[in-house]
Amino acid sequence: MWQWPTLESIWADIRYAMRxxxxxxxxxxxxxxxxxxGIGANTGIFTLMHALLLKSLPIPDPDSLVRISVNGDSPDPGANGxxxxxxxxxxxxxxxxSFSGIFGWSSSDVVLTENGVSRIYPGAIVSGNTFQVLGLAPAEGxxxxxxxxxTGGGTDGWAIVLSHRFWVQHYHEDSSVIGKQITLSGQSVTVVGIAPSGFDGVLVGTNPDFYMPLAFEPLVHGKESLLHSTGSLWLTAWGRLKPGISQANALAEMSHLFEAVMRETAPSMRSRLVQNHARFVVVLGRTG
Known part of the structure; x- marks a missing residue:
């Protein structure tokens, strides 16, 4: 005769607990x-830490991607990075x-107008060489x-790339969207491609739906444009290390180049950064 004393005991415990x-x-x-x-908070914290510290960007050779920034000699945390x-x-x-390529990236919301209805979506303003340096292949286009x-764009006029997620949700994976004219921030732009599935940008949590060239930035921000501002720091710079070049090699070169770069740029910017004993830093960008 089969007996299940353990299961019977568990069931009794459950009934007692419910009573x-x-x-x-x-x-x-x-x-x-x-x-x-407690469970929700721990899950949220782990998800964030996984995205920020553990999960690599879905790009070829993520270990050779670095972020180039400026650190100032100041107790203010805002002076670093x-x-x-x-x-x-x-x-x-x-x-x-030290780099096979350097590109700039800045998050920026953008307004999409369709059938007389305007909605705001997350976007990214990026250098024209960004996707080539990242080593990605488009899903379409x-x-x-x-x-x-x-200024004015290239042979297709103003060109933009859609995120794979937005393409699936908004255009239902319709390949005919390639070459289509849409209205973005009041400007007619051409959809030239679709980003690969799983790629949500290099700034964790921003998840842009539209990728626009840097030259498009004044049309997005108008009078608040920073593109030609010499006194503002707003563009996150990324680089791909050449084969055989380490982070330490790149950092040494950046330290050597600081004065030369400062001399080549606006005097007002040089004065401010030199006074703060600023320097270029190179940090690993594998996780974005």
Whole structure:
């Protein structure tokens, strides 16, 4: 004869627990609420830490991707990890030898107008060489190219790339959207490509739906445009290390180049950064 004393004991314990909880519903509700909050908080923290520290960007050779920023000699945490601007980044593109490519990235919301209805979506303003440096392949169409990153755009006019998620949710994976004209921030733009599935940008949590060239930035921000500002730091710079070049090698070169880059850019910016004993830093960008 088969007997299941363990299961019978567990079932008895469950019935006893239910009777006890039913006698104290307030205590039961409080206990369940506290457990739910604790489990939810731990899940949220782990998800964030996994995205920030553990999960690599879905790009080829993520270990060779680095972020280039400015650190100031100041107790203010805001003086560390500061972004660059267009002029600083272009100077590094001309002078730095440690990188196979350097690109700029800035998050920016954008307004999509369809059938007379306007909605705000997350976007990213990026250098024309961004996707080439990242080493990605488009899911459909093509990516932005340096020729697109100029006033008025390239041969397709203003070109933009859609995120794979937005393409699936908004256009239901319709390939005919490639070449279609849409209205973005009041401007007619051409959809030239779709980003690969799983790629949500290099800034964790921003999840852009539209990728636009840097030259498009004044049309997005109008009078608040920072593209040609020499006194603002707003553009996150990324670089791909050349084979055989380590983070330490790149950091040493950046330290050597700081004064030369400062001389080549606006005097007002040089004065402010030199006074703060600023320097370029190179940090690993594998996780974004």
């Amino acid at each position: 006890q909880l039913s006698r104290s519903p307030a205590f039961a509700a409080t206990a369940i609420f506290v457990l739910a909050i 500061m972004p660059l601007n267009l002029f600083l980044m272009q100077s590094l593109q001309r002078q730095a030898k 093509r990516f932005l190219m340096p020729a697109d990153d100029q």
